[in-house]
Structures are given as structure tokens and as C-alpha cells.
Amino acid sequence: MWTGCCQSRAEHRRRLDVEEICLETRCRVDQYVRLDRDRGWHIERDTLWRALVKRGLRRCSFGVESGVDSTSAKPNKETAGHQNAPAMRALTSLGVPPG
Structure with missing residues (x-):
């Protein structure tokens, strides 16, 4: 199974041929x-x-187990479910789909 940032190995090779590098991260x-x-921090x-x-x-992978705050609190995530959707929408608008 291909797990790279491109849709296929062929696309990955093509991108490398034109010196385009695909990066992935987790956060x-x-x-x-x-x-x-405040607004300045977000900017x-x-x-x-x-x-x-x-x-x-x-691609960016988020550690999202649930959109429900009570479920997210159990593994001591320190983040809230209501933060998930805005973060995913914002990165998707930049062309970075959640992984």
C-alpha cells in the first residue's frame, strides 16, 4: 500500500523529476x-x-480521536473538540488536506 504524500508512486516520481518535494507533518x-x-498569534x-x-x-495529520470534548479529555489531550474543525478547515483552505 502506498502511503506517500502523492496519490501514487508514479506521481511521486514525476514530482521528484521536476525537483518538487512533498512534505508531511503531524501536529x-x-x-x-x-x-x-489573540488575532496576532493566529496571523x-x-x-x-x-x-x-x-x-x-x-499533508498534516492531527491527533483527533473525537470531536466530543468529554472523550478528548479522557486521554489528557489538552485540546478541545471545538478546535478540530477550524484547524482542519484552515489548513484545507491552504491546500493541505488532513491526513
């Missing part, structure tokens, strides 16, 4: 959306993620 949703932070984060996309970021 917590609160690395992109923090409702307790800085948006600038960072846009720079990563420009340099080849093509």
Missing part, C-alpha cells in the same frame, strides 16, 4: 488554532503554515 490542533490567543501561525505550504507541505 496538535492547538498548533494552528488557539481560541485563547503569525497562518504565515508560518503558508510558508510551509510554499516549501512543499502537502
Whole structure:
């Protein structure tokens, strides 16, 4: 099973032939959306993620077990379910699908 950032090995090879690099990362949703932070913090984060996309970021995996706060609290996630959707929507709008 192919698990790269491209749809297939052939696409991956084609991208490498034109020196395009595909990057993947993992992060917590609160690395992109923090409702307790001000607008300036979010603008800085948006600038960072846009720079990563420009340099080849093509997928980001979030550790999302549930959209329900009570379920997320059990494994001591320190993030809330209501943070998941905004983070995923924001990165998807930049062309980075959640993985």
C-alpha cells in the first residue's frame, strides 16, 4: 500500500523529476488554532503554515480521536473538540488536506 504524500508512486516520481518535494507533518490542533490567543498569534501561525505550504507541505495529520470534548479529555489531550474543525478547515483552505 502506498502511503506517500502523492496519490501514487508514479506521481511521486514525476514530482521528484521536476525537483518538487512533498512534505508531511503531524501536529496538535492547538498548533494552528488557539481560541485563547489573540488575532496576532493566529496571523503569525497562518504565515508560518503558508510558508510551509510554499516549501512543499502537502499533508498534516492531527491527533483527533473525537470531536466530543468529554472523550478528548479522557486521554489528557489538552485540546478541545471545538478546535478540530477550524484547524482542519484552515489548513484545507491552504491546500493541505488532513491526513
